[in-house]
Amino acid sequence: MDVIDVRFPTSRSLDGSDAMNPDPDYSAAYVVLHADDGREGHGFTFTIGRGNDICCAAIETLSEYVIGADVDGPAALGDLYRRLTHDSQIRWLGPEKGVMHLAAAALVNAAWDLAARRAGLPLWKYLSGLTPEEIVACVDWRYLTDALTPEAALAILREAEEGKAERIAEIERDGYPAYTTSPGWLGYDDEKVVRLAREAVAEGYTQIKLKVGADLEDDRRRFAAARSAVGPGIRIAVDANQRWDVDQAVEWTKALAEFDPWWIEEPTSPDDVLGHAAIRKRLAPIKVATGEHVHNRVMFKQLLQAGAIDFLQLDAARVAGVNENLAILLLAKHFGVPVCPHAGGVGLCELVCHLSMFDYTSVSATMDDRVIEYVDHLHEHFTAPTVIENGRYRAPTEPGFSAEMKRDSLIRFSYPHGPEWRSN
Amino acid sequence: MDVIDVRFPTSRSLDGSDAMNPDPDYSAAYVVLHADDGREGHGFTFTIGRGNDICCAAIETLSEYVIGADVDGPAALGDLYRRLTHDSQIRWLGPEKGVMHLAAAALVNAAWDLAARRAGLPLWKYLSGLTPEEIVACVDWRYLTDALTPEAALAILREAEEGKAERIAEIERDGYPAYTTSPGWLGYDDEKVVRLAREAVAEGYTQIKLKVGADLEDDRRRFAAARSAVGPGIRIAVDANQRWDVDQAVEWTKALAEFDPWWIEEPTSPDDVLGHAAIRKRLAPIKVATGEHVHNRVMFKQLLQAGAIDFLQLDAARVAGVNENLAILLLAKHFGVPVCPHAGGVGLCELVCHLSMFDYTSVSATMDDRVIEYVDHLHEHFTAPTVIENGRYRAPTEPGFSAEMKRDSLIRFSYPHGPEWRSN
Incomplete structure (x- = not known):
């Protein structure tokens, strides 16, 4: 796994300026996963400059969950996502928000990039080929069931199979x-x-x-x-x-x-x-x-x-x-x-x-x-x-x-x- | 300013174990501010182990707002707090949540520790001696005024002056x-x-x-x-x-x-x-x-x-x-x-x-x-x-x-x- 702090000096031209962000330097805490088969998975989280290094450090901290992990198929990707967001000690820093969650995003997305490359498909098409059951198993349902249950989600996905x-x-x-x-x-x-x-x-x-x-x-x-x-x-x-x-x-x-x-x-x-x-x-x-x-x-x-x-x-x-x-x-x-x-x-x-x-x-x-x-x-x-x-x-x-x-x-x-x- | 990653191996005795945190190592991302007058301000944010180093790194990133800052009195402490939480680039990593906010907490608390020491008072008594206007000026009212205005807060504090x-x-x-x-x-x-x-x-x-x-x-x-x-x-x-x-x-x-x-x-x-x-x-x-x-x-x-x-x-x-x-x-x-x-x-x-x-x-x-x-x-x-x-x-x-x-x-x-x- 490589982690790279990439920053573009966009503040020099005021591209991206708004009422709360007067001078962003568009940046990425960027990660490359190297798989056994020689393939790579690329992912990043987006920031606007200062603190991008903190996100890179957070990705390094989470690397123990990714290195050696199986990322083949949606079940494995669901497990990886849950491990990345539920480390009992790291969870204290959120839970599921801020720097550690941004870091998890980079790693989860890199793992999906790798899985889609292995399947030889762009991600949207790879996802479109998964079954409703596989999609539902990718989701962490904790804290959602008062609004949407896995069963109701399955019904949504099954309905959309047509066409x-x-x-x-x-x-x-x-x-x-x-x-x-x-x-x-x-x-x-x-x-x-x-x-x-x-x-x-x-x-x-x-x-x-x-x-x-x-x-x-x-x-x-x-x-x-x-x-x-x-x-x-x-x-x-x-x-x-x-x-x-x-x-x-x-x-x-x-x-x-x-x-x-x-x-x-x-x-x-x-x-x-x-x-x-x-x-x-x-x-x-x-x-x-x-x-x-x-x-x-x-x-x-x-x-x-x-x-x-x-x-x-x-x-x-x-x-x-x-x-x-x-x-x-x-x-x-x-x-x-x-x-x-x-x-x-x-x-x-x-x-x-x-x-x-x-x-x-x-x-x-x-x-x-x-x-x-x-x-x-x-x-x-x-x-x-x-x-x-x-x-x-x-x-x-x-x-x-x-x-x-x-x-x-x-x-x-x-x-x-x-x-x-x-x-x- | 010194930053120290302090961790206690509490997981060895299951002290602190609960349904979501089976094995915490109680930790502090600890900061010492050194003032010109030789006094110190101590502060920390609490974590339960892994990721405490990320909080320490975040404190280092925020140090530019603290080093050289005036912390004498509530107005200065209010300014420092707002600068720590409103860096336009760092704010992107929250806003006001997760690792960067924990880091801001350690620094804000250290600055108040220093101010109270200079006043020769325990913090609770130092705060009790501030005027309603000074307390209200310490607060960042952004996003609060639909529930509580500074004027209504002043009224609360003035009423409590009695007794x-x-x-x-x-x-x-x-x-x-x-x-x-x-x-x-x-x-x-x-x-x-x-x-x-x-x-x-x-x-x-x-x-x-x-x-x-x-x-x-x-x-x-x-x-x-x-x-x-x-x-x-x-x-x-x-x-x-x-x-x-x-x-x-x-x-x-x-x-x-x-x-x-x-x-x-x-x-x-x-x-x-x-x-x-x-x-x-x-x-x-x-x-x-x-x-x-x-x-x-x-x-x-x-x-x-x-x-x-x-x-x-x-x-x-x-x-x-x-x-x-x-x-x-x-x-x-x-x-x-x-x-x-x-x-x-x-x-x-x-x-x-x-x-x-x-x-x-x-x-x-x-x-x-x-x-x-x-x-x-x-x-x-x-x-x-x-x-x-x-x-x-x-x-x-x-x-x-x-x-x-x-x-x-x-x-x-x-x-x-x-x-x-x-x-x-």
């Missing part, structure tokens, strides 16, 4: 709808926002996203400019990145209502289930979305139970990887809430499209109101980068989870000794 | 009530449970606690034995350490009801606000307690808003130290829920009694149904250890937060190179 082959063919032919956040970073001036918003529409996107929450008058001006640039037919979501308290979220969002926001994302603390529920109730019909910082399936369960969200934005590496995201997809389907994954950062687009495509083939069986976030940064560092055509993700075709970074990038951006960091 | 001098004198004379968990560890046999329960009553305790949740028949037998050993007049709390799902928590606790449990503690995931609310509703009049794993003030806010708990069990070093616990004490008072801190581990008794005593002098102004957990392990390693007399915590008199471990203990149990670990 699956057609949906797989459809994904391979047409891909999956995307929206883009690239025009809307808070550090961009109005002219750049307008230009990028127009380009997005010209490229086929039907939804874009703007960052808001630092200054209301700035937000109104930028939103107005973006709206008049793209016209009324394009969905514009806004994203406050946790900036507000409950009352402020309601007031601020209402002050943007005239520009027709499609959703308000992360209006307040990601921990605040009841706050999101209150905001949603008071803002209806404006929709509420959250998830990129929601730390585990128990929190998603409650957001759904409380009717707190209109869109569930899972993250590929915030929760403990593929296994925990399978639980989240099943919960979302059970509660009838569309999953619109968080992406961007580094490599998150590459990962989440596999999960949404599996959701379509095998869980929700619909793309209605579902879109995957897309941000056009840092894809050049991946060996099988995301391909967008006409505002849609193309289906990955390479075996694995698309998590592999190029060797040159791993060396150049390794922190703190890689050439990109030494020279600055 | 404060008398309550301080009372604390100094009579101390604060304790309960003991020492009889109830899951790894102990029935004979030991009965013997220790009888001893506890003989020592003046009016409440003890038993660990439950691994095996129902074992629980019933042990509970019956303990109940007949102590009689009906002693409160016996039971603690499941997060073992159950919602339905199971209700069924299992009902199966123990005939032995008259005073509260059921941690019946399910500490993240599950709605789950606790459902359990409390279905179990009434049996009371529900939680808090040792509740990771921040936003979660406590919701537990209170949802009516999910009868007792709030704050932890001195799970949330970000004194500052965040001030918010939690104010929230608990606002919602009328008694605070009964989590303690035990290593050094938690030493810390939490300061917070409960301040709660009595300056916030809730009552001890009704309030007790501080006590476990008689590892106090011998502290320079100003907890003193219990007749089932009550004596008021600490030494300046500071009572967090300082003896130099000999720090050396002997430092991990992995200390003599206690090298020889095993």
